[in-house]
Amino acid sequence: MHLCQEQWRHHQVLVQDLRKQSNKTMELLRQQHQALSEDLAAAADLVERVEGHMDSVVSQTSPRACAKEADRVVEQGLWSQEESRGDLDQDWEEIPSRVSDCMEIISSIRSVKILKRVGAPKGVWLRDPRSSKVYVLNGTAGDTVYQFESVKAFTQSPGGADAGTGTGTRSIRLPSAWRGSGVAVYNGYLYYVQQGADVRVVKYDLLSGEPADTAILPVESRSFVYGLNPETLADVAVDDHGLWLLYASSESEVNINLAKMDPVTLDIEHIWETPCPRDKAEAAFVACGSVYVVYNTRLPSRSRVQCVFDVNDKVTGQEAPLFYFPRRYGAHASLKYNAEEKQVYSWDDGYQILYRMNVKKKLN
Template sequence: MEQRDAQERRFSSFNLTGSPGLNGRDGLPGEPGLDGIPGRNGLDGLPGLDGMPGRNGVPGFDGVNGTDGIPGTRGERGLKGEPGIRGLPGPRGLKGESGSPGMDGIPGINTWHVTGTPPSALLIPPSIPGSTRHKSNKQPVVVIREGENLRLRCEAAGKPPPLVVWSRQDGGVIDMGHWHDVQIAGPLLNLTLINRVHAGVYVCEADNSIPPADFKTFDVQVHFKPYIRVKHWKVGTYNGSSATLECLVESFPVAISYWEDQVGRIIGNSTKYSISYHQNPDVVWKTTMQLNILTIDGSDYGNYHCVAKNELSITRGQVKVHEIDRTRYTPSVNHADEITFGPAPPRIQSYEELCPAPEKCQKCEKCVGHSAILYGLRVEKYGNVTYPGPRNRTSDCMLSAVGKPVYHSQTNSKYGSWMRDTHPRGQQGETKYFITSPSDPNYLYEYANKNYYLHKENSKTHTLPTPFVGNSHVVFNGSFYYQERNEPNLIRLDLATNETTSLTVPGLATEGQVFLYQDSRDYLDLNIDGNGLWAIYSPAPDSATVIMKIHPYTLQVEYIWNISMNHKHYGNYFITCGVLYAVDSSTKRETRIRVALDLFRERLLDVDLPFNNPFKRTTMLGYNYDNKEIYSWDNGKQLTYPVKVIDMDDRDTDEDDEDPEEARRPADYDQDYEVDPLAHS
């Protein structure tokens, strides 16, 4: 191509025009030229037309299930739905495990009608509190140190009054100083400067010829340090022979015994030594220990020790083995007086030897009048106001036994009050329970029945017109009675109409730490019984006890007693049948009711009843005369105590026949036995 172009240019320069030549053959392709500079982008083209809709795709495969997500927060509790229709009874379930034994009930009585006697003569067999007649494994175990004094009590009730006789279960004698008795009559058994021979089981039996007789047993365990008696303290023998060493050991708890040789090494059974121990089958605290030395040689002579050790002390006895001339004497023992090691038992002395009977005082003239001195108590009218006097007594009875506490429910509050209406207006009121809490002094919580109460689902909340103070309230005939906070007022609130009645209590404390009992938050203690409404308080700062008798409907004061009983000395008071009872302590597990004052007759009654605070903090105590139960609030636990009451007519109430010297004062003890630990010091 390039050559042809060159020829054309050459011929054109001569302006000659030739005939067209033949087309030449294409030349060989030249090498590719360099890339040109890219041109500018062209303008955007016009939008294209929409395409035709595509066909539906083929359905895909199912995906794999995902993992569960994190649980969300719990939503609020919805409203309680309507009860559903009761379903069909299900199949009978498998037999459950046996339940635990129930609590002991109140002992019953047998009555007998004797031919030829009037029907009013009721004969009752004897009964001992804590009797072991049906519970042989429940006998009290009394642990005492030798040399102390022990007093066992066995009070029995029955009609006619039973005779109480003490004896030993093994049939042995009871050592009482100069006398050895097989049986001792009376409710008290005094063992003074107690000796190891006094250890054993003692039985008090009560009998009044009305079967069955009752009895109670006491297992007395006397603890003392080991005491060793060596009858033959010097044993003679010769080479090639043998020797027997013996020690008599007395100790309880039973001692661990062993032998030591001349240098203090413990001896064990071997070909050289044979050791044996023999415990007395009749007396557990007596043991005989023997050491037999075989084939004596020169190294066996010297002092051997019998050792006895118990938790109180360790005692070492000594036996000497010496050589004798075999040509002149046969092996023998020295028959000199025995020697002893350790503290010897004290000499037995009777109670009469230690405490001779005091001289009998002259008879005091009987005090008469409204303010008679009753065993050191003064009972007078309170204040100078004249009152109409208490209405006629409608219930005349007294407590003869208090049963074991029965658990019902509990809260976290150490203080509180729970109540039943002792005289409800209708049948619905008979099932209701009421509770107050010191943290909510403006409310009274009502529970329709026991099921609601146990599940803590109150059916009604009563808003009080004024807040309360304390825990000793009562509910009676549909009304709630309480002390108004910071005011000396007793309030009666009708729970049906919300109408209130108030009474100003003279001298009633309203603030400060001048509470009524040892461990309470009460200034006023309210009680209700068959005779009406009672209010117990103490006018601050006086320590005397004031009892106010009030008409339960009108709150009219009928009478006020002023009693010289220091309320701080007692754990709680309560009133039933017009009798004021005092519980010794509200913080001791085992305590007693030993003071009972008949407010109508103004005289002390002979009572001594055990009482139990199982959780050791009773802050509320009240008697429900309708159910014959004591209600308590013990460290947040709600308990009841079944009680047994007897009519006053069943007891001799004729004061003119009573000898003041023989009248029983309230005893100062907490159990059926007393131990004097300082007797031997």
């Protein structure tokens, strides 16, 4: 019995020593974890400050050639009354599809304005260059489009579940469902990619509330155009030259195809095979006859313009701007360029953001 008691006391001492050592080790690990967390937070803050400094330097040193006499949007990102370019109650003048004398290229991002958060992580918001009205498509598919009288009316409208309600808001029910970010508004017409067995572009008259035309896209299969946004089978874009279509002709197509469309008949006038890969592309926009493809990673990081293709071969590889977007919330679900304002309307993880762009003359 005496031996058993001695052994029990010995084991008890060992257990107490082990408990003390474990407590010391755990305390040391907690201290190291806290120090590591502080180091990571400091490193993240440093990276953010460096990125902000880089964005500031690029913004300050970028040329501002070809700027209009007055920006369409004031510094606070809101519309003034005199900036209205028409009203849907008036007759619309059809803009002919032609190549303009536009000789500009986007050089960098001048400023950023975060307006609000509607709700859905993905969606589209944009404005017709010929009107002050703003159009919102909340989500990745549906048959409803919300129209707001202006950017200011949109910012003052409710968000979340009540998005699309409020003063100056009009709910438009389309004759067929749209899918993805393949949407454009041009000269009083809404162009969208229809959800269905075929991939179609539908032209919808916003004045009469009736479909004006439809066209089947030249694709062999239902292939999404952007690797990081598989909801978008094809993307419709508008710039100084008119109406464009970005798409992939088949699943085996590595790069993005670009087509020039007649905005009246929806006939395809010309097709280009761009050198811009579909893989890791999140969105794209067209400005002055050049397509800018924005890339990211599957775990969202900083979006960046990594491929530029000019249909007139006026932009050389050395001149092509390859720049980063300021880091925000996640990844862009859509990017819509407005040629009148020199601005890009973006949807980033439910937030609606305006990027005002710097432009310069093309070299050639």
